[in-house]
Amino acid sequence: MYQRILLAYDGSPDGREALTQAKTLALTSAATLRLLAVIDPSESMLVVEGMSFVTDNQRFATQAVLESGMRQLQGLGCTVSNDVRYGNPAEQIVLFAKEMNADLIVVGHRDQGTLARWLNGSVGDSILHHPPCSVLVAVKPAQTAINVTPIRKTQARGEG
Template sequence: MYQHLLLSYDGSREGRAALRRGAEMAIACGAETHLLAVMQPLSGLALADGILPQDIFQIEEREAREILEEGVHWLQERGLQATGHLAVGEPAERILFTARELGIDLIVVGHRNQSRLARWWRGSVGATLLDEAPCSILIVVSPENAAGAPAGKPD
């Protein structure tokens, strides 16, 4: 079945649901597991607030690494050998690049409800992945997402 899984993780409720489902798949398949956190490029808003870009980048990088380490640790507690990866850029582009680079055969991402305006403005990671992915994709829609439950630890 699947031998190389890539789980995209951002610490959000949707990301945690994808992490849980991806772990289930990895355990069932005995798959090599990779966890990817993507930092988006800095916006001009930081400059308007007088905060230096390198300061913001360092803060965001530290937070992204903590989220990534949390996810890798969670996977390892379940007996998986997980490797963490941190990337900077647009999420869909970085997921696709990483999937190709690592020879991934299943990408697992969480679904986040967005308004039509937000989807038009920011784009849809899921739609981009569906159009361009080199492998299968599992888009996890969680009951927590639909119910609006608060985010929490993956378990």
């Protein structure tokens, strides 16, 4: 089914759900997993005397999150590696998926309100505009029940 799965991973609760679902798919299909964290410089840059840079703390924290995810997956027998990229998360995820010739991209679902989604954008939504492969947006089971509107049975004409 899938041979190369890209997991966009940030260690958040939504990211951990994506990790769980990607792990199940990887084990089922004997796929290789690549964990990718993207540091958005526009959100985490320091500007000092006209020069901007991402702090070492940000890099170390991001790498620690990736390594923790890798250890979980390796402990279950998954073949896994990780990478860190810098830039717009959606753009970097799509670019990396193309570079590694991914069969599937897995991302977590962050439940944002309409205003927050409009202001911040949605990485999953952005990826879906130009996907290089299949995309799985992992949703936590509790969110599934909240976000699904039940189908209501209506009476057909003539029924009494």
